[in-house]
Amino acid sequence: MAEFVMPTLGSDMTEGTLIEWKKKAGDRVSKGEIIAEVDTEKAAIEIESFHTGIIEQLLAKPGETIPVGKVMAIIREEGAHAQPVAQAPAPAPPVQTTPPKATVSSRSPAPPPIAAPVTEPGRLRISPAARTLSGELGVDPVFVQGTGPDGAITRDDILRVAEARGQRPGAGGEETIPPLAPRPSPLAASTETGDRQARMRQTIAAAMARSKREIPHYYLSTTIDMGRALTWLKEENLKRPVTDRLLSAVLLMKAVALALREVPELNALWKDNAAIQSPDIHVGVAVSLRQGGLVAPAIHHTDKRSLGELMNNFHDVVKRARAGTLRSSELSDPTITVTSLGEQGVDTVFGVIYPPQVALVGFGKVAERPWVVDGQVVSRPVVTASLSADHRVTDGHRGGVFLSIVDRLLQEPGQL
Structure with missing residues (x-):
């Protein structure tokens, strides 16, 4: 028998609340x-x-808050014999407190009425952020067609849906069509959102x-x-359909993954x-969430994927991170994290x-800077790459070697 336990989805997680089982006993x-x-505290996560x-057996019930490591279910692995289910002892007959009446009836007593079974409606698949927003805008999610995963x-x-009804969220516009359902108190909705953001900041903190x-x-x-890399990227994108074009971020990601093959000490967990080196390279990508906070889901086997696959995977995890539909392995498997604040105009990140x-x-x-060539x-487009590393595992020499390999790989973008 195998125990299915509440997994840890990061060092900041101590417990999780079961929303629903996707399987049943048997x-x-x-x-x-x-x-x-x-x-x-960060999102609703699908657990594998x-x-x-x-x-x-399913030992936990929906709505129950479960500590990390606690057994949630028992799985009989293939080849194992089924365990006999213990029968509950029959209840003792009730004790008579008053003597029975000596009445005789020619008819048998009517059987007790049978209650009609209560059927629980199917659970709506909606991210926590979308649920909060639907309350704020008075949009009944039952009538909304979802475009997220599954x-x-x-x-x-x-x-x-809100815009189709004439609402302009955040712009102070009025509705032209009354809401489909009574609108909850804006104060209550904003309080719920604020509470989740506060809890997320606490867990990140x-x-x-602990890290520091x-x-x-x-x-x-x-x-x-980045001159060679961006020139190659421009030429490569001309060969691709618009929907399949690459971003410079995937070049950086792939360069990091390949450099870890040569400096595997950095691809480890303490x-x-x-330090235990990981045989696989799963790069975690830092994603900022619209409601505040961030997550860093893994792109599995980053070093083995083509740039096109990485682009698709990158789009997918960002979309699902913001929709609140990440999987547990994507949060528990990263062996290193890559973060970029270039879009915010930041020159250097020391994470x-x-x-x-x-x-x-x-x-x-990536910015144009004076550069000496021959x-x-x-003027050349350049980017500052930084490394934050654990001195218990590596030293500055190996860290320097790693950054130099990343630089070398980006000078040969066609080999990534």
Whole structure:
């Protein structure tokens, strides 16, 4: 028998609330298949099974808050024998407190009425952020067509319906059509949103405080000439349909992943006072959420994917992160994190390592700067790459080697 426990989806998670089971007792489940949906401080997360077999028991109930590591279900793995289900003892007959009346009836007593079974309606797939927004705008999500994964309703779906009704969220416009359902109190909706944001900031604060308290960080940075990479990217995108064009972010991501093959010490997790190198490279991509806070879901096997696959994966995880439909493995599997604040005009990022990872890579904006080429000062597009690393695992020399490899790879973009 295998125990399905509440997984940890990051060092800042201590518990989760079960939203619903995707399977029932007696169902067969495969490893990696979605078995439950859990609400965390950051988002609603789809939890995958870690085993293949038959679900023997579901021990947790929807709505229950469960600590990390607590058993939620029992799975009989393939080849194992079913366990006999213990029968509950028959209840003792009630004790007579008054003597029975000696009445005789020619008719048998009427049987007690049978209550009609209550059928619970199917649960609406909607992200927490979309649910909050639907309350603020008075949009009944039951009548909204979801465009997220598996038909999940996203914030954009709610906004689309609101705009079709003549609402302009945030612009002070009036509605031209009355809402489909009574609108909850705006104060209550804003309070709920504020509470979630506050809880998210608390969990992020706890993780970052732990990181700075326990991890002896060291920081390095280098400036990389992006001229060749951007020229190649422009030419490559001309060969692709508009929907398949690449962003420079995937070049940076792939360069980091390939550099980790040569400096594997940075592709590790710190557990039980030791660094454990990961055999796989799963780059976590920092994504800012519209309602505040951030998550860093993994793009699995980043080093083995083509640039086109990485572009599709990148779009997918960003979309699902903001819709609140990430999977548990995407939050628990990153072996390193890449963050970029170039779109915000930031030149250099010195990030805080997300435990139990041992490194974080940051990129600033690509900007034209004076650059010396063949003894001549010319204008070149450059980017500052930084490394925050755990000094218990590596030192500045290996960190410098890593950044130099990233630079070298970006000078040969066609090989990524």
